[in-house]
Amino acid sequence: MMKSASKFEKFAARSWNLLNEGKPFTPIFTVGTMVFFHLGDFAAGISDFLLAALIVLPLFVLYFVFDFPLFLRNYLWIPFVVFIIVWPELNINLLLFAAGLYFFFTVFFWGTFYYHLRIGTSWLNFSRFWKLVLKNSDSTSGNAQEQLPKIFLLLSVWELSYTAIARETTVPLFHIALFYGFVLVYTFILHRYLFDWKPKAYDRYTKDDGPEVPENGLSDKVIVIVIDGMRKERFYEANTPFLDQIKENGTEYLNMETVYPARTVVCFSSMFTGTYPFEHGIKSNMVYKLGVHTETIFDSLRKVGKRGRLLGIAHLVDAMGSDVETVTAVMHKDKADTNMLARARKIIDEQDPDLFVVQMIGTDQVGHSRGVLYDDYIEKIEEADALIKEFVQWLEAEGKMENTTLIVCADHGQADGIGGHGHLDEGERFVPFFMHGPHIREGQKVQEKHSLVSLAPTLAYLMGAPYPANSRGKVLIDAIKARKEETQVE
Structure with a gap:
C-alpha cells in the first residue's frame, strides 16, 4: 500500500x-x-x-x-x-x-x-x-x-x-x-x-454572473481524475479505448485552456478555487507562504454539510492544506498510478467523500524524465486508461456511480524537452477535459474556449454548494442537462 x-x-x-x-x-x-x-x-x-x-x-x-x-x-x-x-x-x-x-x-x-x-x-x-x-x-x-x-x-x-x-x-x-x-x-x-500570450482572465465573479445553483445540487457525488501533465495531441494519438468511450458518451471541451504559469500547484489552486494566481496567491510550485488566499471548493462544500478530498503528491498540501491526502512521490514510475488508485479506493471505502479528486502522476513523471515525444510517454497514457477503467468499474460495483458525475482532465500539457510546462509553449496550453454522468449531455463537443478556472464553480453547481467567494470561472453549463427532472424522464 x-x-x-x-x-x-x-x-x-x-x-x-x-x-x-x-x-x-x-x-x-x-x-x-x-x-x-x-x-x-x-x-x-x-x-x-x-x-x-x-x-x-x-x-x-x-x-x-x-x-x-x-x-x-x-x-x-x-x-x-x-x-x-x-x-x-x-x-x-x-x-x-x-x-x-x-x-x-x-x-x-x-x-x-x-x-x-x-x-x-x-x-x-x-x-x-x-x-x-x-x-x-x-x-x-x-x-x-x-x-x-x-x-x-x-x-x-x-x-x-x-x-x-x-x-x-x-x-x-x-x-x-x-x-x-x-x-x-x-x-x-x-x-x-512581445509577451502577449498570457490567457485573458475573466473579470467578473461567478457569484455575480453565474447561474443560480440548484437546491441540493444535481449529482450526489463527483469524481475528478486529473492526469497530470497529459499533452492533448499525444492523448489523441494513444490507444485509450475506455477514456475515448467516456468522452464520446459525455461532453468534451475541445479548447480548455490552462492558467499561467502552467505549474502543477498553480493549476490545481486555480482549478479548485475558480480564480487566478494573482488572487489565490500561488504563483509557482515554490510556495513561499503556505495555503491559497481564497476559498476553495472544499470550503464551499463544508457550508452545505458535504465533504471533499484531494489525493495527490506532497507539494499539493502547500496550497490546499488539510483537504489533501498526501502520498509519497518516491516510487517507481511503473507503480505510481497503480498505487495511487489503490489508495483512492481505500479513501472512498473509509471516508466516502462527496467530491473526490485524484491526481495521477505517472504520465507527468515520464514526460519530465524521458520526454513527451517518445513512446514511453504514450505508454503511460495508455496505462492510465487501463487503470481508470479498473477504478471506474470498481466504483460501479460498489454502487458509487449511480448519481455520480465523472470528470477527466489534465492540469497542464507538456512541451518538448524535459516535459516542460510553465510558460504555455506548444503542447502545454490546451488540455484534455471531458465530463460524463447522468446529468451530462451525451455526444457534446464544445468548441468555445474555456478555462480550467471553470472547474470549481461547475463542481459547486453540480453539488449544490455556493460558488467559492473569489471564483471567476464560468459554469460549464453547456455540458449539463437542463433540469434534474430531464434525466429522470429519460
Missing part, C-alpha cells in the same frame, strides 16, 4: 523546488559557482567578494522579477553580448566551470541520479536527458536556453567587480549602472510588447 508523504518528504519537496524552479535556481547556482570557483581566495578574507556581490545584486533582482518566457529567452544573449563588447576581458575559465557544473547538475544529478532514486529511471538516462535540457522551454532550472545566458552575465559582472576590488583598481560603477539601466529598459520593452 502506498505510503503517505512524511513531514521530511514535504520539507524535501519544498527544498527541491528551490533548485527546480527557475527563479530561485538562478541566484542559488550563481552564488554557489562563484563560491566554489574562488574558494581558495578566501584565506585573506571575503569582504571584497561580498562587496562585489552587492554590486551585482540589482541584476539578480531584475532576473528574479522578470520571467523571459518562451522565445523571449532568445533575447537574453543580447545583454551578455553587449557586456562582452564593453568589457571584453572575460574569465573564460569561470564560464566553462559554470557550464560544466550546470550540465552536471541538470543531466547527471537531476536527470539521472535523482530520477533513478525517485522513480526508478535507468542509470543511462543521461544519454537522452542532455538533449531534453537543450530544447526545454519551461520555467525550471532545466531550461538551458534561459539559465545559461542569465548565469553567464551575472557571473561576468560579479567577476569584473570582484577583480577590480581585489586589485584595488577603480570599479566602473558608473558604467555598470548605465549597463543596468540598458538591461532594465530592454527587459521592460520585451515584456511590454
Whole structure:
C-alpha cells in the first residue's frame, strides 16, 4: 500500500523546488559557482567578494522579477553580448566551470541520479536527458536556453567587480549602472510588447454572473481524475479505448485552456478555487507562504454539510492544506498510478467523500524524465486508461456511480524537452477535459474556449454548494442537462 508523504518528504519537496524552479535556481547556482570557483581566495578574507556581490545584486533582482518566457529567452544573449563588447576581458575559465557544473547538475544529478532514486529511471538516462535540457522551454532550472545566458552575465559582472576590488583598481560603477539601466529598459520593452500570450482572465465573479445553483445540487457525488501533465495531441494519438468511450458518451471541451504559469500547484489552486494566481496567491510550485488566499471548493462544500478530498503528491498540501491526502512521490514510475488508485479506493471505502479528486502522476513523471515525444510517454497514457477503467468499474460495483458525475482532465500539457510546462509553449496550453454522468449531455463537443478556472464553480453547481467567494470561472453549463427532472424522464 502506498505510503503517505512524511513531514521530511514535504520539507524535501519544498527544498527541491528551490533548485527546480527557475527563479530561485538562478541566484542559488550563481552564488554557489562563484563560491566554489574562488574558494581558495578566501584565506585573506571575503569582504571584497561580498562587496562585489552587492554590486551585482540589482541584476539578480531584475532576473528574479522578470520571467523571459518562451522565445523571449532568445533575447537574453543580447545583454551578455553587449557586456562582452564593453568589457571584453572575460574569465573564460569561470564560464566553462559554470557550464560544466550546470550540465552536471541538470543531466547527471537531476536527470539521472535523482530520477533513478525517485522513480526508478535507468542509470543511462543521461544519454537522452542532455538533449531534453537543450530544447526545454519551461520555467525550471532545466531550461538551458534561459539559465545559461542569465548565469553567464551575472557571473561576468560579479567577476569584473570582484577583480577590480581585489586589485584595488577603480570599479566602473558608473558604467555598470548605465549597463543596468540598458538591461532594465530592454527587459521592460520585451515584456511590454512581445509577451502577449498570457490567457485573458475573466473579470467578473461567478457569484455575480453565474447561474443560480440548484437546491441540493444535481449529482450526489463527483469524481475528478486529473492526469497530470497529459499533452492533448499525444492523448489523441494513444490507444485509450475506455477514456475515448467516456468522452464520446459525455461532453468534451475541445479548447480548455490552462492558467499561467502552467505549474502543477498553480493549476490545481486555480482549478479548485475558480480564480487566478494573482488572487489565490500561488504563483509557482515554490510556495513561499503556505495555503491559497481564497476559498476553495472544499470550503464551499463544508457550508452545505458535504465533504471533499484531494489525493495527490506532497507539494499539493502547500496550497490546499488539510483537504489533501498526501502520498509519497518516491516510487517507481511503473507503480505510481497503480498505487495511487489503490489508495483512492481505500479513501472512498473509509471516508466516502462527496467530491473526490485524484491526481495521477505517472504520465507527468515520464514526460519530465524521458520526454513527451517518445513512446514511453504514450505508454503511460495508455496505462492510465487501463487503470481508470479498473477504478471506474470498481466504483460501479460498489454502487458509487449511480448519481455520480465523472470528470477527466489534465492540469497542464507538456512541451518538448524535459516535459516542460510553465510558460504555455506548444503542447502545454490546451488540455484534455471531458465530463460524463447522468446529468451530462451525451455526444457534446464544445468548441468555445474555456478555462480550467471553470472547474470549481461547475463542481459547486453540480453539488449544490455556493460558488467559492473569489471564483471567476464560468459554469460549464453547456455540458449539463437542463433540469434534474430531464434525466429522470429519460
